[in-house]
Amino acid sequence: MTVKPDTTTAASAPRAADDAVGERLSETWPEEHGLWAWFTTVDHKKIGRRYMVTAAAYFVLAGVAALVMRTQLAGPNGDVVDPELFDQLFSLHGTAMIFLFATPMLFGFGNFLVPLMLGTRDMAFPRLNAFGYWVFAAAGILMFGSLLFEAAPNAGWFAYVPLSGSDHSPGYNLDVYTLGLLFLGVSTTAGAINFIVTALKLRAPGMSLNRVPVFVWAIVVTSFMVIFALPPLNVANAMLFLDRRFGTNFFDTAEGGDAVLWQHLFWLFGHPDVYIIVLPALGIVSAIVPTFSRRAIAAYPLIVLATVATGIISFGVWVHHMFAVGLPDLSLTFFSAASLIITVPAGIQVFCWLGTMLMGRLVLNVAMLWVLGFIVLFVLGGVTGVMFAIVPFDQQTTDSYFVVAHFHYVLFGGAVFPIIAGLFYWWPKFTGRMTSRRGGLWSFWLTFAGFNLAFFPMHISGLLGMPRRIYVYPGDTGWTVWNLLSTLGAYLLTVGLLVTLGTLVHSLRRGERATDDPWGGETLEWAATSPPKVYNLPVIPTAHSLTPMWDERSLASFTDGIADDERVLAHQHAVLRTSELDGRLEHPPLEMPEDSPLPLVVAASLFAGTLALLLGWYEGTLVLLVAVAALCWWLWPHRSPIPEDGADGGGGQT
Amino acid sequence: MNAVDMRSVSRATEPEALATERPRGRTPAWWGMVLLITTEVVLFAVLLASYFFVQFTTEGPWPPGGIRTPELRLPLIMTVLLLSSSAPMAWADRAIRRGYQGQLAAGLALALLLGAAFLTLQGIEYDTKLAEFTWTSYAYGSLFYAITGFHGFHVAAGLFMIGFTLVGTLRGRYTYERHERVRQVAFYWHAIDGLWILILSSLYLSPHV
Ligand code: HEM
Numbered sequence: 001m002t003v004k005p006d007t008t009t010a011a012s013a014p015r016a017a018d019d020a021v022g023e024r025l026s027e028t029w030p031e032e033h034g035l036w037a038w039f040t041t042v043d044h045k046k047i048g049r050r051y052m053v054t055a056a057a058y059f060v061l062a063g064v065a066a067l068v069m070r071t072q073l074a075g076p077n078g079d080v081v082d083p084e085l086f087d088q089l090f091s092l093h094g095t096a097m098i099f100l101f102a103t104p105m106l107f108g109f110g111n112f113l114v115p116l117m118l119g120t121r122d123m124a125f126p127r128l129n130a131f132g133y134w135v136f137a138a139a140g141i142l143m144f145g146s147l148l149f150e151a152a153p154n155a156g157w158f159a160y161v162p163l164s165g166s167d168h169s170p171g172y173n174l175d176v177y178t179l180g181l182l183f184l185g186v187s188t189t190a191g192a193i194n195f196i197v198t199a200l201k202l203r204a205p206g207m208s209l210n211r212v213p214v215f216v217w218a219i220v221v222t223s224f225m226v227i228f229a230l231p232p233l234n235v236a237n238a239m240l241f242l243d244r245r246f247g248t249n250f251f252d253t254a255e256g257g258d259a260v261l262w263q264h265l266f267w268l269f270g271h272p273d274v275y276i277i278v279l280p281a282l283g284i285v286s287a288i289v290p291t292f293s294r295r296a297i298a299a300y301p302l303i304v305l306a307t308v309a310t311g312i313i314s315f316g317v318w319v320h321h322m323f324a325v326g327l328p329d330l331s332l333t334f335f336s337a338a339s340l341i342i343t344v345p346a347g348i349q350v351f352c353w354l355g356t357m358l359m360g361r362l363v364l365n366v367a368m369l370w371v372l373g374f375i376v377l378f379v380l381g382g383v384t385g386v387m388f389a390i391v392p393f394d395q396q397t398t399d400s401y402f403v404v405a406h407f408h409y410v411l412f413g414g415a416v417f418p419i420i421a422g423l424f425y426w427w428p429k430f431t432g433r434m435t436s437r438r439g440g441l442w443s444f445w446l447t448f449a450g451f452n453l454a455f456f457p458m459h460i461s462g463l464l465g466m467p468r469r470i471y472v473y474p475g476d477t478g479w480t481v482w483n484l485l486s487t488l489g490a491y492l493l494t495v496g497l498l499v500t501l502g503t504l505v506h507s508l509r510r511g512e513r514a515t516d517d518p519w520g521g522e523t524l525e526w527a528a529t530s531p532p533k534v535y536n537l538p539v540i541p542t543a544h545s546l547t548p549m550w551d552e553r554s555l556a557s558f559t560d561g562i563a564d565d566e567r568v569l570a571h572q573h574a575v576l577r578t579s580e581l582d583g584r585l586e587h588p589p590l591e592m593p594e595d596s597p598l599p600l601v602v603a604a605s606l607f608a609g610t611l612a613l614l615l616g617w618y619e620g621t622l623v624l625l626v627a628v629a630a631l632c633w634w635l636w637p638h639r640s641p642i643p644e645d646g647a648d649g650g651g652g653q654t
Numbered sequence: 655m656n657a658v659d660m661r662s663v664s665r666a667t668e669p670e671a672l673a674t675e676r677p678r679g680r681t682p683a684w685w686g687m688v689l690l691i692t693t694e695v696v697l698f699a700v701l702l703a704s705y706f707f708v709q710f711t712t713e714g715p716w717p718p719g720g721i722r723t724p725e726l727r728l729p730l731i732m733t734v735l736l737l738s739s740s741a742p743m744a745w746a747d748r749a750i751r752r753g754y755q756g757q758l759a760a761g762l763a764l765a766l767l768l769g770a771a772f773l774t775l776q777g778i779e780y781d782t783k784l785a786e787f788t789w790t791s792y793a794y795g796s797l798f799y800a801i802t803g804f805h806g807f808h809v810a811a812g813l814f815m816i817g818f819t820l821v822g823t824l825r826g827r828y829t830y831e832r833h834e835r836v837r838q839v840a841f842y843w844h845a846i847d848g849l850w851i852l853i854l855s856s857l858y859l860s861p862h863v
Binding site: 124125189192193194196197198200201202227228230231232234235238239242243246247248249250252255256257258260261264265268577579580586590628632635636637639 | 679680681682685686689690692693696697699700701704707708711712718719789790792793794795796797800814818822827828832835
């Protein structure tokens with residue numbers, strides 16, 4: 001069992017290495033300033049921070065939409081918004097929270113942290129990474145911007161046909177939905193491929209698969225899920241767009257199409273997507289718990305296997321979103337069973353965390369408090385989730401507020417709480433500043449109380465029969481008091497989130513300077529300075545264990561590496577390459593691209609093309625030729641001083 | 655063996671020395687291409703699954719509404735053309751790993767020609783098909799044109815990539831030491847060829863069964 005050593009003398013090894021070689025490295029990995037640099041950077045830390053800030057902004061917008069809805073529903077017969085706007089509000093809220101907040105936020109964490117945790121200097125494809133960010137940002141602008149023209153998606157976040165077809169939903173609203181999500185899908189897929197390849201090829205020497213931090217595992221499993229889950233969504237959206245715009249009949253039952261096909265395709269994506277959101281969040285928890293329990297995570301192989309198993313099983317449960325559709329009984333039974341089974345790996349993870357805390361020495365810090373809050377909410381959401389796996393129960397409660405309560409416990413409790421925990425935990429690394437403990441405590445308790453007040457009563461109003469997605473309800477239903485409580489809770493929740501934001505902003509201005517490793521963390525991101533230099537780690541270390549920051553040999557590799565040109569890598573803009581399974585060093589190092597305007601150009605032209613398609617100005621899609629030209633420039637085989645790999649039997653070309 | 659020999663032997667067999675002489679392992683770009691192909695294959699799998707889903711929920715004959723069972727002559731010729739284009743591609747890839755730039759260029763050019771011939775025939779095929787039914791003729795028509803059209807688009811993209819690689823070859827950018835790109839383009843091209851077999855079996859052959 002690995003516990004955190006009490007002495008911290010050795011932990012200054014990375015600092016010593018930085019003092020020795022930092023200056024040389026800053027020449028090959030220079031810190032760029034100015035507008036041009038801002039638009040052209042490919043640094044994973046800047047891109048990661050951008051992802052997080054942008055996703056947070058989209059969270060605020062989607063949250064405001066929710067507040068308007070809650071205000072409308074505070075009492076019977078509310079008249080804050082009309083039904084048309086209400087439809088757009090809940091559809092946009094759901095779509096944005098899922099696609100524009102949760103996943104990009106977690107990709108932001110991944111972008112910043114994965115290369116650091118692996119002990120490398122950037123993502124495998126830095127320009128692709130920048131491209132992914134720009135596309136994501138533009139997709140959000142498209143989706144939220146559409147609200148200004150009353151053209152925001154308005155058929156719910158899963159846009160069932162025939163409601164979403166052109167007969168029942170004329171206007172641009174659902175074209176924004178289909179094209180917006182297709183466009184965003186490009187970014188998500190690119191990001192996923194980037195994470196997988198980075199984790200496979202750029203790990204520090206010695207970091208065999210059984211020494212990869214759980215957070216990185218979670219990001220990798222998530223990315224594999226994206227690779228397999230996004231195609232059904234993309235196909236469904238492309239078909240819906242063609243049906244609406246060009247008169248095809250994929251979903252038109254009168255012309256031999258099938259409306260249930262949409263549901264299958266959507267949920268074949270949709271259920272894995274729930275785990276695409278939750279798994280990295282659980283990964284954040286697995287990163288925080290060991291640090292504040294002062295020991296390595298309990299049952300590491302189990303928690304990794306549970307993560308992988310969740311990823312796989314999640315592809316076999318989609319039909320539980322369709323129990324009320326009228327499918328054959330046999331398929332209901334199968335999917336009901338699968339839905340029960342998937343709770344097992346989730347349960348394993350919970351017990352791994354509890355075990356770690358029990359066997360370690362718990363330090364109740366703000367980040368840890370958020371983690372504990374998460375565990376409570378996640379278990380509650382899990383319990384109602386198991387209830388839905390029972391077909392008769394589901395058929396009674398489907399499309400009621402009980403469902404709304406359930407998925408907010410899972411998504412808000414299961415993703416937003418870990419995200420905020422992660423923000424408090426890595427804030428010193430992200431920004432170089434400490435946050436105030438008092439602010440953190442207030443923010444937690446207000447948010448926790450507000451959250452439960454907002455969402456717990458929805459279980460009851462749901463059981464009392466309140467359907468979801470209604471813009472008014474009459475006064476004699478017995479729902480009034482529960483709705484009022486929900487609305488008050490939503491306001492309290494908002495206060496809590498504002499205090500959270502305030503605490504973080506205050507830290508940026510006034511916060512104490514952070515040391516490199518303020519919590520005594522066990523993974524390699526804590527070896528970098530706070531905030532990290534452009535080159536991340538001064539010396540690429542050798543990972544001798546799962547907890548390199550707690551083991552003397554890994555730490556010693558920082559000082560030993562100072563004299564080793566290969567580990568400092570100051571003479572070229574490159575990173576080390578290692579083998580997929582064992583993390584053995586491979587040659588030659590991998591050359592990294594310099595800053596470039598190409599990602600922005602390609603993303604912008606793709607965005608313009610999407611807009612042209614959306615508005616039906618088909619000649620305008622020719623702007624995509626700009627993207628093609630830029631891609632040619634991007635991929636042109638430029639001459640390079642470093643030979644690449646693959647020369648079978650090639651002679652020594654060093 | 656004496657001590658000196660041992661030392662030189664161990665130096666020569668150290669991972670570093672070996673690696674310098676025989677670089678091993680897959681590159682990030684290799685993995686990137688494999689993953690891209692994976693997600694594309696899933697995309698086509700979903701399209702074909704949708705096709706069968708609609709077929710099995712349709713009552714009566716398939717194709718519906720008096721559309722004839724597809725003719726096979728032209729599609730089979732197209733198949734031969736497309737599949738045979740994989741051979742020069744594989745040849746080109748092998749050649750440049752030995753440093754033969756001429757063979758690389760010839761292989762690429764040949765693959766380009768065969769692929770272009772495929773696309774031309776697909777145009778002719780569409781011409782006859784469109785006279786019979788369009789993408790608005792039942793879900794069948796929508797699926798038929800969507801699947802073949804999307805594949806055709808991939809062939810076109812693949813041809814563009816081959817052409818791009820050919821230009822690079824003529825500029826002497828691919829050598830014995832630098833030729834990864836060729837391999838990736840070849841991968842992509844083989845994947846497109848393989849997908850065509852699935853499409854042929856599903857859209858053209860299966861209605862005959
Ligand atoms: C900021 C606090 C939040 C509040 C006050 C809130 C409130 C609401 C409300 C009132 C609805 C509409 C229910 C209905 O009319 O049927 C809703 C729907 C929804 N929310 Fe939230 N929510 C919050 C955060 C989140 C988060 C963080 C996520 C996901 C990561 C999320 C995902 C959804 C989804 C998917 C829907 C369903 C939309 C639809 O019916 O199509 N929400 N939420």
